[in-house]
Each structure stands twice: as C-alpha cells, then as structure tokens.
Amino acid sequence: MAVEPETLSPVSYSNAGALQIINLLFHSLLSADLGTNEIMPYLAKDMPTVVRNDSTTLFTYEIREEAEWTNGSPVTAEDVAFTLKVAKAPLLNNESLKPQLEFIQDIRMDAANPRRFTFVCSGYAPEMELLTGDFFILPAYLYDPENLLQHIEVANLNGDLSELENDEKLKAFAAKFNSPDYGRNPKLLQGSGGYTLENWENGQYLTLTRKKDWWGNNTSNTQHLTAIPQRVSFQVIPDMTTAVLALKNRQLDVLEGIPAAEFEQLKQQDSFLKDYALHTPDAYEFTYAGINTRRPKFADKRTRQAIAHLLGIESVIKVSQQNYATPTVGPIPPSVTDFYNTSLRPYTFDPEKATELLKAAGWVKENGGWHKHINGKKEQLTIEVIYRAGSHSYENAASILQQNADQVGIPVQVLGVESSLLASKSRQHDFDLFFRSLGGNPFAFNFKPLLHSNYAKEGGLNYTGFGTPESDRILDRISSTVTSREEQARLLKRLQEIMYEEAAFISMYYTKERVAIHRRFANAKISGLKPNYDVSAFTLKED
Known part of the structure; x- marks a missing residue:
C-alpha cells in the first residue's frame, strides 16, 4: 500500500x-x-x-x-x-x-x-x-x-x-463513534466479512486473519463470497521505488499502481516474468486537477481555463503514464460511450490561448508577471501546486505545469506533501491547485457529494468550490428523479459541458492499471474495478 x-x-x-x-x-x-x-x-x-x-x-x-x-x-x-x-x-x-x-x-x-x-x-x-x-x-x-x-x-x-x-x-x-478507536480498534472492526484485523503497526503493515467458521463457507451458489487465504498482510511502502525493489526481491506477492516506466522495464525481464504475471486492465480511476475557486485570483473561470491550457495533459500521459492512459473531458470514462460527451475535446497545451484568456480575465503582464487589482489590492498571479509525496505521476504533472506556466510568465511552486496533510489541506480549502485521483465504476454516476455546492463548505467533499445553479439542479435530478437511461445520458453530458467550462475540477486522464501478481496464485479475478484483483479469492496453484 x-x-x-x-x-x-x-x-x-x-x-x-x-x-x-x-x-x-x-x-x-x-x-x-x-x-x-x-x-x-x-x-x-x-x-x-x-x-x-x-x-x-x-x-x-x-x-x-x-x-x-x-x-x-x-x-x-x-x-x-x-x-x-x-x-x-x-x-x-x-x-x-x-x-x-x-x-x-x-x-x-x-x-x-x-x-x-x-x-x-x-x-x-x-x-x-x-x-x-x-x-x-x-x-x-x-x-x-x-x-x-x-x-x-x-x-x-x-x-x-x-x-x-x-x-x-x-x-x-x-462522542464514541467519532473517536479514532472506531476506525482502528480490531475489537470494533468486526463485521460480517471473512476476516478480522489481527494487527496494525503504524507506518509498517496491517494483517488480517481468516475467521475459523465464517458463514460464507456454508452458502451455496455464491462463488463471489470468498475468504480463501488464511492471512493477508498489507505492507505500507509510501515510496514506489522501494516498493518495486521489494517486488523484484520477491518480498511482495502483489503490487498495484506500478509506475509506467518501471512497468515497462519489468516487461523486459525474463527472470521476473517467470515468477510474476503482469496485468493492465482498463481502470475506472482518473486523475484530475482541482483549482480552489474560493481564492479571489482564481474566481474568474477564464483564469482557470488558462491554467487548464497549461496542464499539458498529453505530455503528462506520455511522460508519467508511458501512454497507459486515455485523456478525458470529464469524470465519465471514455469507454462508457452512452454517457461520455464526445462533442468536447480534452484541454491541450496552448500558451497563446492561455495568454488570451488571462487578458480577457483582466490580468496585465508587467515586470515579467501577470497582475490584477482584486478587491482594491494589486495581486500577482502565482500558483502553489500540492500533491501526494512519493507519487511520480503527480510529481511529473506538477513539473510539467511548472514548465508550461513559466513560458507565459506564471510562477509555479510545487510541493509534495504527506497524504494526511494533503487530505487536511483539501478539506480546509487551504490550497491553490492540487493533483488527485478518484476511483469510480461503470454502474453509478452520482457525483453530488463531489460537485454539489451543498458540499462545498469546509469539511465537505467538494474541495474546489465548483457549482452553478444549473449544475446543482442536474446533480439533484441525477441522484433522485431520473426516469430513464436516455435522460441520465443527456444530463451527464450537460454536466460535463459545465465542468469543462468552469475549469475548477479539471479531469485529465483515465489510467490503465498496472498490476503484478505472483504466478503461484490462481483465481485473482483481474478487473478494471478497484482494487483490480480480489485477494479473498486467491488460491494456490498445484505444483
């Protein structure tokens, strides 16, 4: 992990x-x-x-x-x-x-x-x-x-x-339920599943043990209800280079989210391929850039659109994903053809368009930077980018934005932070721009918690402050009163148009997952759905 x-x-x-x-x-x-x-x-x-x-x-x-x-x-x-x-x-x-x-x-x-x-x-x-x-x-x-x-x-x-x-x-x-105990104590984390939490060593590992007489073993025609491995250990390795090295040293049985460059190298190593199978299912996870619309310098959507044209999504896909990704115009996978808005085109790197949009938003270029009077005070357009430290994909995306923005005179500072700090800053709206990823599925497209203005207050999941009266109405309708798949498609396509224009929650690309699983296991159930495999179903192959 x-x-x-x-x-x-x-x-x-x-x-x-x-x-x-x-x-x-x-x-x-x-x-x-x-x-x-x-x-x-x-x-x-x-x-x-x-x-x-x-x-x-x-x-x-x-x-x-x-x-x-x-x-x-x-x-x-x-x-x-x-x-x-x-x-x-x-x-x-x-x-x-x-x-x-x-x-x-x-x-x-x-x-x-x-x-x-x-x-x-x-x-x-x-x-x-x-x-x-x-x-x-x-x-x-x-x-x-x-x-x-x-x-x-x-x-x-x-x-x-x-x-x-x-x-x-x-x-x-x-008072009890909100305490950390209800999310960490093995005595309270007891459900109907086939496993119990045996041990949690902070920053090191979590170990789960199979229940001795689990009820799922006594059901018929339920191949999807499984608890086969006796013990499952999740190793916490924040640095992916260290994780890949552990994989190569046969210290891990499974590793997902392998960086594309390392994955390409593993594909060329015969000794590794003898022991491990590599899988690349089409994932339902996408990476997006979130811009804090509450900050006055980002309040004008034309400023945000200018930044979108500096993200260099095509370069990010090439550099950080080795093309194991598909650009997208919104939070709908391009593979879900009924709901994806094909009339839109993903934002591309276009410094001339970015410059034009900045001028339209009232920014004036002087002394090597862009300035604007906001609330009676002269402000310079600068961007601080935060992302989860240890993620090469986010680091590359931040670096590419920094280089592209420099071409038009926008200073960009990049900062990798621990995941807990990233989560805290997101919830408290203490950021300019972040890179994050979200996982979804092909079954449900209720984005209300992420995009409705009702959830834009501090602590809510609408971190960017995105929302218009029309988008709120669409989200309300999708979540409760849609009567047909056709109506759902029409509403989702319109939502993508609004998101594209507002450029606060900028969907960048959907990834192909990259997973390595030791060949001694069978029945891994490889899927594009997270976590891309079902460890509870793993069986050992017979020698």
Whole structure:
C-alpha cells in the first residue's frame, strides 16, 4: 500500500486502500464481483424487488439466512436500520456516506421476518437499485451496545436536523463513534466479512486473519463470497521505488499502481516474468486537477481555463503514464460511450490561448508577471501546486505545469506533501491547485457529494468550490428523479459541458492499471474495478 489508511471506519474511510481492507472485514447488501464485473447479492439473498409509485420507490430486500456477525448472532434488518441512522444522523463523521443515501427516506420492517425490510425512497433513478445496497452494514450489537440510537426513527432523519443536534443520547453516541478507536480498534472492526484485523503497526503493515467458521463457507451458489487465504498482510511502502525493489526481491506477492516506466522495464525481464504475471486492465480511476475557486485570483473561470491550457495533459500521459492512459473531458470514462460527451475535446497545451484568456480575465503582464487589482489590492498571479509525496505521476504533472506556466510568465511552486496533510489541506480549502485521483465504476454516476455546492463548505467533499445553479439542479435530478437511461445520458453530458467550462475540477486522464501478481496464485479475478484483483479469492496453484 502506498498510503496507509487514515481510518478503517466503514462510514468515513477516505481512500481506495482503506476500502480494499474494509471489503474483507464488512459486507454490503450488494457489491461487484470482480470476476465478472457484475453486481451480485452479498449480504442480500437476492437482488431487491422494486415497486415504483408516483413520488416514491420501494426496494425490498431479504438478508441471507446464513449471514452472521463475528459473535455468531444473525445479521438482521435492525442492523440495516441502525446503519442508516449512523449514515444520516447529524454530529457524526458521515460526510461522505450521507449524500449517497439521502434519497432513502425510511425503512419498513417485516413483522414476520426479521431479515426482510423495505427501503422507502424519494423519486426514482436507475442507479438506486445499486445505491440501496452499496454501503457497508454495521453490527448494532457492537457499535451501540447501550442502544443510544434506538429512540431515533430513520424517517425523522430527513430535512432540517438541527433539533436533533441537542439530543443527549445522540451526542453521547457521536462522542464514541467519532473517536479514532472506531476506525482502528480490531475489537470494533468486526463485521460480517471473512476476516478480522489481527494487527496494525503504524507506518509498517496491517494483517488480517481468516475467521475459523465464517458463514460464507456454508452458502451455496455464491462463488463471489470468498475468504480463501488464511492471512493477508498489507505492507505500507509510501515510496514506489522501494516498493518495486521489494517486488523484484520477491518480498511482495502483489503490487498495484506500478509506475509506467518501471512497468515497462519489468516487461523486459525474463527472470521476473517467470515468477510474476503482469496485468493492465482498463481502470475506472482518473486523475484530475482541482483549482480552489474560493481564492479571489482564481474566481474568474477564464483564469482557470488558462491554467487548464497549461496542464499539458498529453505530455503528462506520455511522460508519467508511458501512454497507459486515455485523456478525458470529464469524470465519465471514455469507454462508457452512452454517457461520455464526445462533442468536447480534452484541454491541450496552448500558451497563446492561455495568454488570451488571462487578458480577457483582466490580468496585465508587467515586470515579467501577470497582475490584477482584486478587491482594491494589486495581486500577482502565482500558483502553489500540492500533491501526494512519493507519487511520480503527480510529481511529473506538477513539473510539467511548472514548465508550461513559466513560458507565459506564471510562477509555479510545487510541493509534495504527506497524504494526511494533503487530505487536511483539501478539506480546509487551504490550497491553490492540487493533483488527485478518484476511483469510480461503470454502474453509478452520482457525483453530488463531489460537485454539489451543498458540499462545498469546509469539511465537505467538494474541495474546489465548483457549482452553478444549473449544475446543482442536474446533480439533484441525477441522484433522485431520473426516469430513464436516455435522460441520465443527456444530463451527464450537460454536466460535463459545465465542468469543462468552469475549469475548477479539471479531469485529465483515465489510467490503465498496472498490476503484478505472483504466478503461484490462481483465481485473482483481474478487473478494471478497484482494487483490480480480489485477494479473498486467491488460491494456490498445484505444483
């Protein structure tokens, strides 16, 4: 792992590495089988039944009979209701999950079957079938043994929740749940998955151990429910050069995210290829540049467009990705042809266009730099770029921007920072421009938490401050009231146009993943979906 998880909380995790580990500890109702890239029932017995009414949609689930928690008690509808409360209540660290589930208005229990329940959802969108099942279910017995949330009804967790913020039991629960313990303590990180967290040595490794009598071993026709390796160890190696060296020395069985130049070298080494298989699935992860629109010098979209024309995306792809990437105009993979806006063209390096846009935005070039009077004060256009230290891809992107901007007279300072500091600066809006990556999937395109102005406040996921009244309306509609795939396509293409013009959240390229897996393993389930393989399914090949 290049980045150690900040937390393994199933509600507030913040990176793909954490998600990979949580997937081994907890289950959602539905998830993707990396072997087929199909959505399959996990905790759920089957896909939900769907009943559409005028203004609401009902999704009915039943949990598998075999499903149980680490202590042997059954997973029930009460656990699902508890999880919804945790996801929707105020005061809790649930900023990333809350917007994904705001369309779920209530949960109805089946009095005759404790495993059966119905979600009452506002409106309808094709993605709701997946979204109703795509969140980790928490064990109520373990997370809330004092029943502090029992008095709260899910139906009352919609709209204005300011009165609830004074609820003494909720405040007591929040004090516990928001503590680091709930994201690090092996005794609390006990889910319905096939593994438990055995050890977490800060900055070194995390080790998971297979449960002895896991319920998933007793189900039929569930090849996607696996827990085969007895132990899985995730080594934390922030420096990729060190990680590749460990791979070459046969100290790692799996390494993903291998830099393109090193990957090309590995392809030429026969002794390495004898022991390792190399894989390049088309990933659903894209790299983007985020510009802080809250800073007065970046408030004019023409200034941001000028910067977009200095990113040199084609050079970044060539230098840092060795062409293992595809340029994109937005957060939709070009491979998803129904939703990708082919009428737009990715930003290209164009210093003349950048100069023209800067002048149009009111900047004047003098004394070797660009100046403008902002709020009565003369300001110079400078850019500080931050990125995760140790990432050659981001470092190259920052260097190319620095060189390109120098050609038109914009000073650029580049700064590699630790991942925790990058996350903190992003949340607190303490940046000019950053490079980050986001993982997605081909099933759901609800970008509301990332792009809606409601989530642009400090601590929200809309770091750049992107948002127009029209884009907000589109995001609201996509998340709750889209009636057909055709309408969804039209709205997503228009959203890409607005994002392209606003140039605050500038999508640059989608990558091809680069993974090495030791040849002694079979059934790796290679996929473009993160984490690009399913370690829980690994089997040893027979000699």
